[in-house]
Amino acid sequence: MKYRVDEALCCGHGQCHAVAPDVFDLDDDGFNTAAGRTADVDPALEGAAREGADGCPEQAIQLFAGADPESETP
């Protein structure tokens, strides 16, 4: 499983990190460190990743299996 954070939607609420700190980290400005790119999810943490993504008030986090559908360099 991978996840992608939509940079335009991420507001830096930090809710993903509050719900799933082992999956989502925040940068010094409080934004998801993966904003604007695709990152891997540890298979053992897929449940937490789902909860963290669902908990985003802006629905900025997309989870997907395999290749990133939006990635220009798959």
Next chain:
Amino acid sequence: MADTERGQLRRDHFTDFDLDSPEFTENYEDVLRSIVAECPVAHSNVAGGYWVVSRYDDVRACAQDWQTFSSEGGFEPGRGGDSGGAKLYPVELDPPYQTRWRNALGPYFGPRAIRSRADSIRAQVNDLIDGFVEQGRCDFVDEFAAHLPGRVFFASFLGVPLDELPYIQTATDNAMRGPMEGRPEAWAQVAAFLDNYLRMREKEPPRGDFVDVVLAGVEDHDGNPCSWEHKLYVIIDLLAGGIGTTTYLLAGIAHHLATHPEDRARLAEDRTLWPGAVEEFIRYYAAIVALGRTATRETEVAGQKIAEGDFLMLAFAAACRDPKVFDRPHDVDITRKITVNPAFSFGPHRCIGSHVARLEAMLTLEEMLRRLPDLALADGGEPVYSNSTIARNIDTLSVRFTPGPREGGGGTAEPGR
């Protein structure tokens, strides 16, 4: 609402809504239930007229669409235009200026940053409980809920010296909860205190806290360094947004524990229930009833035509009771799974202090379960509620409990960090 229920209300809340009407305060739950069920966009005739958006999906969509629903017409009806009065920033700003403030301040209130505050906040919680624990009864609002958020703001976050705390705490309390006629004067005192505080800090070396960021400022709408006034608006906004709201939440938690011994027993036995319970308390005791937006163009919300310039109140407290999202929304269910809490809003203006509020609530819950384990309402201790346009309050909550010992941790002696 069903006709049988509507019969009990004199006012037509669909076409003549008023956030300040006594009937709304007194029939709060019934009115919220009815507008969410039957009138997703109600209308008010007061304060120049405004719309009330009440369903979760609509509130979210409007809050996220800041281009169509501007915050610069004021957070409540009647504040629009350049009236020359004090503003609250960033709540009354739009991106990109709003974004610059949020990005600068956000890290100081994020989940990572506030973890280090827990010990200091817990000490404040216990110091306040020390103040009444030997008496076996107290007014929980007067002696705890109205004080903790101010202490956290001024002592833990702002680093205000201990000897100045009573003055500013009293002024803040008078501004929030004092007799209505004295509130403007109390607000002026609070603003003067914060103005002086900022001026003092400006002369000192940076402390690495959010005050440094306020003082540094950001670029305003025109790309110029923002004015001193704007910095003051920001620090007043952080205070105004964090105090009364958290007071209501903490009083709500005490009320629930005092009236639901079965939930109290479950929480005392199983601390894994605490985060979910806190989230449910935040939903049920949603402190901000609604905040305003101004339509920048003609648009439509839930089928209702909205004209350019129309004022809308996004009713977060109603969205928290939307049955499409929350099963049995008018019940407190401490095991409810809340995915996103609409009490904190959505979009760029979502509550910057949400993680601080949760932490204060969590530590209060924990210490109340430990030190006031048989909390109950005192005789005649039903809470007294009030509404103040945008906010819901519990003004008094008389409780009793088996007296316990003071612990003397000395919360006020905690150095501000």
